[in-house]
Amino acid sequence: MLIDSTYPKSFASDNHAGVHPDILDAIAAANHGDAPAYGDDSWTATFEGKIKEVFGPGAEGFAVLNGAGANMVGLALMLGRYDAIVCADSAHIATHEAGAAERLLGVKLMTVPTEHGKLHPDDIRARVGGIGNPHESQPTVVSISQATELGTCYSPDEIAALAEAAHSAGLRLHMDGARLANAAAYFDCDLKTITTDAGVDVFSFGGTKNGALAAEAVVVSDPSLTDAVPFLRRQSLQLASKMRFISAQLSALLTDDLWRRNAAHANQMAARLADGIADIAGVSLAQPVQSNAVFATLPPAVAKTLLRRYLFHHWDESAGVVRWMTAFDTAPEHVDDFLDDLRKAAASA
C-alpha cells in the first residue's frame, strides 16, 4: 500500500518512514567507481573509525543488514551449545524474530515478566541457580533492549547495575540497540555512556528505525569476541557484498550527530503526543513516554474510529492498549492533526 499524499502520517512504526535525505545522499556519493566487496573498502574503514570515535577505541563495529540480524550475530558471539539468554518476556528476540534465537542460535530464552519492559539485577540473580547442573540450559547472556519494546529507557546507572549483576555471576551483557539513539537522546548523553562505559559487552546500534534505508551495526566491546564476527556475519546471511552502501549509511548517521538529531526529534514528537492526550477524557498513558513510542489506553470505539484514518497497532487489544510511534520525519502538525482527530473520536464515543 502506498500511503499517498492524501493519507496522513503513519503512527504505526518508525519503519514506515522513508530514508533521511542525508543518508540517501551518502548512498549516492558512495556510488563512485569500483570498490572491493564485503567490507574491504574505504567507506567501511571510515565507518569503523567512527565507531571507535563514538564508542571508544576498544569498540569494534561491524555493519549488518537488519536488527534481527544484528541481534543474532551479536548474541552468537557469546553463546555455546547449551546456553540460555535471560531477557524480558517482551524482548524483540523473544516475541518478534520468528524464533530465530531458538533456531539459529539453538538456545533457550529465559523470559522474565517485567514492569515497563525493563530487567532488574534481581531478575538475573534469580535465574542463575541452575548453573553447573547438566540437566539445565546454562544462563550465559543477559539481553536488554534500549529503548525497550515498551518505549522506556535504561539509565546509565541501571545498565551499570545490570552489567555488574551479570558479570559477577559469570554472564555477559547484550543490548538490542535498535533504538539506542532514542535512549541517548532521552538522557541527553553520549552513546558510549549507556553502552561501553556502562559495561555492555556486545550491542547493536540501530540505523534503520532512525532514518537509514537498511543498516545496523554490531558493536563489540570485548576484544576477545571480535575474531568470530566475520564468520558469524557471513554465515548468518548478514554480510552485504556491496558493503560500502551499508557503511555509508551508518557513517552518515554518525556524522554531525545526525543520529541524535533524528532521534531527539522523534522523541519530542512522542512527548508532544503524550502531552496532548493528558486532557482527553478516557485516554491515558499505559507506559512512561521516554523515547519515540506512546502506549495509550483508550476505549475500543475510539481506537476503531481512529484506525479508519490512521495506521497504528493494537498492543494489547483486550486491555485497550495501543502503540503510537513517531519518526525522524513526524512533523508537529502530524501530531496536532492526530490529536484533533483523537479528541473528536473520544468526544463522540
Added chain:
Amino acid sequence: MLIDSTYPKSFASDNHAGVHPDILDAIAAANHGDAPAYGDDSWTATFEGKIKEVFGPGAEGFAVLNGAGANMVGLALMLGRYDAIVCADSAHIATHEAGAAERLLGVKLMTVPTEHGKLHPDDIRARVGGIGNPHESQPTVVSISQATELGTCYSPDEIAALAEAAHSAGLRLHMDGARLANAAAYFDCDLKTITTDAGVDVFSFGGTKNGALAAEAVVVSDPSLTDAVPFLRRQSLQLASKMRFISAQLSALLTDDLWRRNAAHANQMAARLADGIADIAGVSLAQPVQSNAVFATLPPAVAKTLLRRYLFHHWDESAGVVRWMTAFDTAPEHVDDFLDDLRKAAASA
C-alpha cells in the same frame, strides 16, 4: 580501499561494481512519504506483479537481502530434518557461504565432482541409492547454479533433463540464480525459459551482481511451497523492514529489460576479453566463456605482474588458473587496456 579514478577497473568480481543509475533513481523515487513496513507496500506489490509477468502467473516472488539469503530461504522450503542436497562440489552453497547450509538448514551436501561446474542427470541417479535407508541423509533437493561458479551455463534442455531426473526420483530442483540474468542473456532467451518452463521448483533471481545495491528474489514455482516463505524469510534474517527500497531495485531491473541489458553487456565484455587472449602465448582459457567470467591459465609470473595493477582472484593457484569477472559497467576500453597489460606481461615473462 577506495579504487579511485587512477585505479583501473576491477576484474575481481561483479560485486566490485557500484549501482546502476536507473536502480539508484528507483531507490530515490521510492523515498516518498510513508509506506507500510515488511512488504505491505505498493512498490512490493509492483515487484510481485513483475515476477509473475516475467516468470509466469504461477510464480511467486519474495524479495530478500543477499544471494546466500536467497539460497537459504529457497532451499529451506524443500528440506526436512534428515535431508540432503545434491550439488556440484564447486557450488557456492558448498564452498562460499560459510557453512550456512549445514548450520542454518542442518542438512548434508552431497557434492559431486563436475566438468565445468555442471551437474548431469546421471549424477542425480547415482546418488539416490540410499533413499529409504534410515542411516543415510535423504537426498531431497538438487541444486544447480546458473551461471555456474565456473562461468558456464545450463541450456534450457539441460535444465529440463535435470528437472526430469530429479522429479522422477522424488527430488525437487533448485537453482542458485545469482547470475541467472547472464545465463538468459547468453542463450538470448526469456528468464522463464530457463527456470519455470524448464521445471525448476524454486530459484533465486540475482540483482546485486547485475547492478543492484542489495536485492535478490526468491521465486517459487510450486504453489504448495509459498506459504512458508514469509516465516522462513523472517527467521532467516532476510526480511527488510523498509522493504519498498528492496522491491524498487528489483522492479527497476525487471523494467524495460534492464536485467538483460546489464547482463548482456557484461557477457560481451567477458567475450571480448576471451577473444583477446586467444593470440597471447602462454595464456589460455580454462573454462568455456558463457557468462561474465573468464577463467584463464597463465604463468605465475604473468599473474603476479598483472596483480600489481589489477584486482582479480587466483582460482586454483597451483594450477595457475585465475578468474576475471566483468560487470554491467565494464567498458570496452577497460578490457582493451587490461589485454594490453596482459600482453606486455606475457611477453616479458
Added chain:
Amino acid sequence: MLIDSTYPKSFASDNHAGVHPDILDAIAAANHGDAPAYGDDSWTATFEGKIKEVFGPGAEGFAVLNGAGANMVGLALMLGRYDAIVCADSAHIATHEAGAAERLLGVKLMTVPTEHGKLHPDDIRARVGGIGNPHESQPTVVSISQATELGTCYSPDEIAALAEAAHSAGLRLHMDGARLANAAAYFDCDLKTITTDAGVDVFSFGGTKNGALAAEAVVVSDPSLTDAVPFLRRQSLQLASKMRFISAQLSALLTDDLWRRNAAHANQMAARLADGIADIAGVSLAQPVQSNAVFATLPPAVAKTLLRRYLFHHWDESAGVVRWMTAFDTAPEHVDDFLDDLRKAAASA
C-alpha cells in the same frame, strides 16, 4: 555412590531403583544367538505387536533409549522450522532436558504458568493469536506430561478436552508419558483410554522409571507421521544397534500388565506416605498426590535432619517444598521407617 544395604531406600527418584527381575530375565532371554541389528529382529516385532494390542491397531511403537530421546523424536515428527510448543512451565522438556528442544528441534517453548503442573484448554486458546504472523513462532504442538512433573494426572476427559482445543486450533497433542503407567494406574484405566482414545497424536510410554534398565517407546497414533520416525530416531542418537535388548524390556513391561503392577505399587507407596504425614504437625502436602510423587512443605530444619539419612530433592527451597518419589520396589516398611524418622525430626524441630 553405592547405596549399600545399610543405607535406607532412596526417595529421590524412581530412577534410583534398579531393574525389575522380570525385565532382567527378559534381557537375558533375548541373549540367544544372533539377531539382525537396528530393530529387524523378532523381539522388536513382538514389542511392536504388543503396542498395537495395548494402544490400538492404529498405533505404531518405536523403541528408544531414554525419556528425553522419546520426547525429542516424538516432537520432531510434528514440528517445522519456525514452530513452537505450548507446554507447562514445569514441563520436563522446558526445564530438565538441557535445552534439547531448543537446540535439537530449534523451536520455541511457549511456557504456561499452571496450577499443579496441568495445562487447561484455555491456555491453548490464549496462545494461538500469533498464528499466521511471520514475525512470531507458530504454535504447532501442545505438549503435556502424564503424570505431570508435580505428580498430578490428567483425567481422560481432561485430555480429550485438550485434544479438542488443540486440534480445533490446528495444533497436535503430544504427551510426555515418562510416567504414563502411573497415571493409568491412578485412574485404574487402560493405557489407551488416556492416550490414543483421548486424541493424543504422539506420546511416549516410559519404561525406565517403571522398572526397566533403559527403554522407552515413542507411540504414534497418526499414521501420516510414522514414516519419519526411523530417520529421526537414527539422527537423534536414539537407535540401539542391538535393539532386541531394548524391545525385550518393553515387551516384558507389556506382558501380564507388569507395567500396571509396578506403577500401582509405586502409587500405593506414595499414597501411604501422603497418608502418613497427615497428622505430622508442620508438614503438609504441596500438591495432590495422584502418582508416585509426594510434594510436601516442611520446615527447613526438618528437611535438613532427614537429608542426613535419606536421599531426596528440594523442589522449591525458598518455599520449603521437597519432593519424595516412590518406585516399584519401595516397600511399605521403607515408607513407614521414613515416616518414623520424619515424625521424630518434626517433633524435635
Added chain:
Amino acid sequence: MLIDSTYPKSFASDNHAGVHPDILDAIAAANHGDAPAYGDDSWTATFEGKIKEVFGPGAEGFAVLNGAGANMVGLALMLGRYDAIVCADSAHIATHEAGAAERLLGVKLMTVPTEHGKLHPDDIRARVGGIGNPHESQPTVVSISQATELGTCYSPDEIAALAEAAHSAGLRLHMDGARLANAAAYFDCDLKTITTDAGVDVFSFGGTKNGALAAEAVVVSDPSLTDAVPFLRRQSLQLASKMRFISAQLSALLTDDLWRRNAAHANQMAARLADGIADIAGVSLAQPVQSNAVFATLPPAVAKTLLRRYLFHHWDESAGVVRWMTAFDTAPEHVDDFLDDLRKAAASA
C-alpha cells in the same frame, strides 16, 4: 527376525551378536539396591577409574549409549558454529549417522577420498587453505575411524603423524573408536598407545560391537574440554538415568582385558576367513584384513547363492564387493562352514 538355531552365524555385522556372558553378569550384579541416577554411583566411579588406568591419568571417560552418540558428544566438544571436520569420505559420521553431524553439530564435513579408508597427513594440509576466510567453513577437527570402515587400522606412528599434522595447523584430532579394541588387538598394543599416547584429543571406546549390550565411552585427553561433556551428553540424549548399568558393561570390558580377548578373537576369525578364500577362484580380498572385517570381491552369482543362506551386506554392488564381519562369538566352525559353502557356490558359478 530371530536367527534361530537352524540359521547359521551372521556375517553381516558385529552388531548381530548378542552380549558376552561376563557383561550380562556385570549388569545383573549392578542390579543391587538403589543407586543415584545419572552417574553419581559407585559403578560409574569404578568405570571412570578404569579409564584412567587404561588411557592414562589425564584421560576422563564418560559413558554414553551408542556409537553415533559418542561421536556427536565427542566432536561437539571441539566445534564451534562455523567449523568443519576433515574426515574420510567413508567415515561413519559422513555416511551412516543420518546426517547427525550436519544437524546436531551444524558443521561441514570435508570428506576426503582415501585408499583403504585412511586419512594421510597431506589430506589435512591440503584442506586448511581456507582458514581465516570468513566465506568458508573453518576446519577445526580431523576425525579418523579406528578401525576404519574398510577394516584397516592406523598404526601408532600413522596416528602420531596425523596428530602432528592436525595440531601444527591448529586442528584437533578425534577418533571414532567404535572398533578401537580391534585395532589394539591387531597391533597387539595397549589402548593408550594408539590414542592418548599418539596425540588423539578426544575419542570413543566402543563396547557394543565388542560384546556389550549398549555402552560406549567418550574419552577426553585434553582437560580443557571435559567441563562441557556432562551438558553436551545430556542435551545430546546420551545420558542414561540408570547409568550404573552402562558403566558396569564398560568396566566388565576393561576388566582382565575382556575387550582384547573379544576383539582378538573376532580378528582371528576374520583372518581365518581371509586365509580361506585365498585359494578360491574368482574370490579375492578387496581390502587388507586388519580387524574383524573382510571385504571381498566375488561374482554376483556367488554372492547371490550365499545370501540365500547367510546374512551379510553388499558393500559396492556394482563392483561386486561384499563385507563379511566376525564377532567375539564367531566360532572357527562358523567360518569353516561358511568357507565350504563359498567354495561350493564359487565352483558351481
